[in-house]
Amino acid sequence: MPQGFHRGRRLRRTPALRDLVREHSVDAGDLIQPYFVDELLDSHAVSPIGSMPGQFRYGEKALVDEAARLADAGVGGVILFGIPKEKDAIGSQGFAAEGIVQRSIAAIKARVPQLLVMTDVCCCEYTSHGHCGQLCGEDVENDATLRLLQQTAVSHARAGADIVAPSDMMDGRVAAIRQALDAAGFPQIPVLSYAVKYASGFYGPFREAADSTPAFGDRASYQMDPANVREALREAQADVDEGADMLMVKPGMPYLDIVRLLRDRFPHPLFVYQVSGEYAMIKAAAQLGWLDEKRVALESLLAFKRAGADGILTYFAKDFASLK
Template sequence: MESRFHRGRRLRRTEALRSLFRETRLTGNDLVQPYFVVEHENPDVVKPIGAMPGQSQLGLSALLETVGRGKTAGLKSVILFGIPKEKDERGSQAYAEEGIVQQAVRELKENFPDLVVITDVCLCEYTSHGHCGLIRGGEVQNDPTLELLARAALSHARAGADIVAPSDMMDGRVAAIRQILDKDGYSHIPIISYAVKYASAFYGPFREAAESTPAFGDRRSYQMDIANAREGLREAAADLEEGADALMVKPALPYLDVLRDLRERFDCPLSAYQVSGEYSMIKAAGKEGWLDPTATAIESLTAIKRAGADLILSYFTTELLEKELIPRS
């Protein structure tokens, strides 16, 4: 009698069969491209970021041109980070009505009305000390910072942002932002909270991109300990209770277990940030010929989606779309 065994290869024999039975599908709808917009006397300026090959700080006009190319390729969503000309201890350009991010939001929505524009809400790119909150006695102050974060989120909403995304990790900031948005007539603006954000070594290249390296100390007193998973569930539950519409895990790939935990626990939209270090490692290894950077990027992104992310912030977004390596939708 012929022995019987499972023949899994039947469904993997051709690309057409593999595509037909594929469980997880990555498309342009799933991805958000981060951009760094810089306040500069030359709006056409493009300043390559050395630690992130293929990424640049962009003046306002350069941002519009770059996003336009991305839109042609199928780009649906962006998130903005701002680099101001001047920084101060209070990060006042974060909530200035004519701040660089506020200007960029207005320009993008005027030129690309159907583009989803998300804004990062934090102070670190705008403070002279590089921390995400106000400093007193060498310590980051939680509660006094909440008002400034709320003002920043409101200024983004007034400029036309579709979504605000607080990344600072101050306790109570989602409630403060929800309250001010609702009070000022922006109850329709969603909040994606960086609810589960770790004090990660994978942020290294971002420090150059956003010019946000702390002048002293580190961010471990307010970002999460890398060893903790259950704490992430508490942070997520708290932010949902305060009014977050969606949650984020950052970084993505080193914390797929945490992302899966959130997916199983919470019935809300989940996002994950494939951060600068993840991007730069793939690019660097690709440059050395140690791996195929495009295939590795797609595999990494697919893993993040498979773990439970509905939305992925990735610096590979426009590259993959422009090369037609993933479907637009």
């Protein structure tokens, strides 16, 4: 063997050595658990989501109990998605003062004030047509939708949300929301922008869970083309210029190159969303005995951190302790 020959295995020989030189790690505090709160359910009820084993729609009181357990586990926080009793053309329950998400925010903060509550700011869960804004014919009208998003963000802040996260991909939404929050007396509430959100096929199980499948067409006219990279930089830069405090890439695993690109370009806190389809694939393969669920779930979370994400929205968050 040549003198000085590299022996990488020296540092892999024991668990203690591997722990000592490990470059990246995932902690419970890095994770955000998405929750679906359903106004149609009895307050204490939970309803399983067929395409997302282990995930549920929650009644209001059941959600608060679940949030308390999550806080005890040390998970970083939650993001809330609402399913209202009634939907209309502009998604008015999304910004109603006593809407399902607004009530849930207040109830969680009353029970576990230390738990970070993030909210999804979009219209798709609340509109009768399932699109992410106000329609003109069959097209989502950008500037009219901005007004709805402003109302939604302010209503969430008034209810006690710690972070608002617009996911609609309307042009100018971050500036509009920042202006509305400041004018309403909430300059301290940060905006986590879904800066780079692709028109992905990985959202299918979420649309079942949130009852938000478009009644016609798709969302390709406002979400990004999966083929595009440079566009991601333009979108992220626009949101930074408009006042975004944090950035997010969605989906996660198919877009690790985009996570790395944004990490290298922007100093802002960077999040990634491990979406419903990613979660469902791991769960389905594990149920068939094709994958080790714990090992693959942890490996996928490490991949996000290795690519440069500071935080991860993932349906594995609540089970993270049992995965380790």
